[in-house]
Amino acid sequence: MTDATERQVEQAQSAALRLANVDAAERDAALEAIADAVRENSEAILAANAEDVAAAEELLAEGEYTQALVDRLKLDEGKLESIAEMVESVAGQTDPLGETLAARELDEDLELYKVAVPIGVVGTIFESRPDALVQIAALALKSGNAVILKGGSEASESNRVLYETIVEATDAMPDGWAQHIEAHAEVDALLGMDDKVDLLMPRGSSEFVSYIQDNTQIPVLGHTEGVCHVYVDEAADLEMAEDVAVDAKVQYPAVCNAVETLLVDDDVAEQFLPGVVERYREAGVELRGDAATREVVDVDPATDDDWHAEYGDLELSIKVVEDVYEAVEHVNAFGSKHTESILTEDADAAETFMTGIDAASVFHNASTRFADGYRYGLGAEVGISTGKIHARGPVGLDGLTTYKYYLEGDGQLVATYAGEDPRPFTHREFDGDWHPGHLADE
Template sequence: MVISEIALPSLIEIAQQTRVAAGKLAVLSTEARNNALEAIAKALEASKLEILAANEADLRVAEADNIAPALYARLKLGESKLQAAIAGVRDVAKLDDPVGVNQIHRELDEGLILKRVTCPLGVLGIIFEARPEALIQITSLAIKSGNGVILKGGREAINSCQVLTKVIRRALDSTEIDSDVVQLLTTREEIKQLLELDQYVDLIIPRGSNSFVRYVQDHTRIPVLGHADGICHLYLDSAAEINKAINITVDAKTHYPAACNAIETLLVHQDIAEEFLPQIATALEAEGVQLRGDEATRKIINATPANEHDWKTEYSDLILAIKIVDSLETAIAHINQYGSKHTDGIITEDRQAAVMFQDRVDAAGVYHNCSTRFADGFRYGFGAEVGISTQQMPPRGPVGLEGLVTYKYKVTGNGHIAATYTGSDAKPFTHIDY
């Protein structure tokens, strides 16, 4: 007897299934979506040991493959990251429903009513390297906002992603939501196919290296939300307070150096350089940071010579480039030339300088007297984030629920026709807002 193999669905069929399931999700109540998120949170808690074991398997392979330290750090889940991700799922459930919000309610004429109402985007294609917790964050945001999601994790996180997806889909099976709203792709070849599915996928969100994000941006007609670089700056103004500046600098560089919101360049005003640099250098070197400096910096502290390439580099590691500048204007010009429009900060007690910096630096996040590490959807109160966007058009910065909905115009009349409002005897519109 010949046993026939079960044919696996094609990527087009998977996308079609996701779109159908997303259409059903879009019209479910807020309560139904929140109940599903709670079911996911409980399932993740119950499967903690299985999830962490899968992640440990990924880490063992990563160690054998000698992957970059920054990628290894992003890959490592651990109990604390997992618990934070689960808390994030519940935080998303607590957020206001972004779907069905009336943004405009206007009478065009008596009996002719216009409404602009928020609605889900449809199907999201998420491609990410490492970061297993990103799968949890993105899925929870997608469900809350009524969207389907097709996930493609990096091969380095395949065990983690497969277990997480299995747990989430199994949890959805106990709710009103069709588990086909969450799909996982597992091969590199599927990335190119996914990028071609503009008929079924409404938004691509890539999370990974600079070259990877640029590849995605260059190879799809689907709108892309994301950022290619995370070159963040911290400027120590002439009116900076020493201890505050040291604490913030150390945190912004060393709290999680692999993160895209960690600083890569430190700019120091020349008036405070001789006093600040030795103290900051001591504090950073105690945390294992390698310093690279321009010529003026190296006259004050020991540092590897920095060149043009360093100002353009996202190290994602314990490496920091330092440059002495002669003014606030020079610092702003440097940031606008070399920055990636992600997050940049100023340390100063001069309020006027802070206002000028925040007004003139072109970035999604511009901070005063605090660490750039606050550039995060969870810390902003979004519950979680699908990514950080550095594009000029919104959404910009950490993107949560508000970036996953669009809107439609609903117009209701009673036999109204456009001809009534044209010609020499045209009837005027009332345009009354409610």
């Protein structure tokens, strides 16, 4: 198993070096081919997905799976069309490679360029959503990275067919640019290949991401849980706040950017809570609240565990807070640094909340469900990073690139700039794009 996995990773390494030099138009054509193939192969994809869903529903009945997991697993014609459109959206993004990020003249005919390049070989380990495999593969291809794909066992049939669809559609790309692994032993082998894999991106619980971080020397960009909050301030437009709070929970509760805790200022609790609770109940949301909430509405008591909970389902905890400062304190204590939102017409309160919260995304008068790579205009996302290094929030194409320094000279020697009478550097910033040998062209 280890030898086979190593061969796959070595093949991806070789492909990454070649893929970095594939023309943008060719990469875009390959992405368009993936979108077409997803549509054309829909019958086989949905048949495989039906097997996964049937097996998951059996485990749901036995209490081993949650309804949220089963919901994330399901595909239909509409979702497949959304997947195809997502791939086309990635193809339509500006090419992230070769962009000159900075240009500096060190001296006459000695110019330094900072240029965007692919990371190399990226390993991804993700949860039950089969569409994640296509999203990640599309972003990797567009950004010139080879990718190792490991989905959850609950989506194994769907992932196999989707992977085969992608590989067959991209036969013009360097062989081995996308690899698929399935077994836990293969993951363990992958974690030990820090000399061959440049970045790992796990998507899952905090415990899962911590396990990956603790068992590898490969840099890890973690996508962990989403314990998201909506805070209804005393100066909120309560009708709008009700709509946003309901959307943030009900529109799609199984995803990481759905709200899990609603915070309400005590000055508007009596006015706001009865209406929003009625709408939540109509949508089938199971509600829990602190003592102050239960003085206004009849809901189950919340425990300390509820403030930490990522329900991923039609469940919500509610807490009444004294003011925006207590809201900020609660979010920073219990949030997962994912996405938080304040609903208010008071600009000062909005600024206090938005600058005081430690999270990848902080919104004003908007649903937390907007925290998404596609909705941000990134085409898609590999995941949502709740860390702060390299990439933060929805990780799109920019998060899959790094940079390289190119120095264009004309025979300059370091000795000229040292010694008793050194020549000074100019260190002048200028607008310019790098291409090989352009000084000679001049």
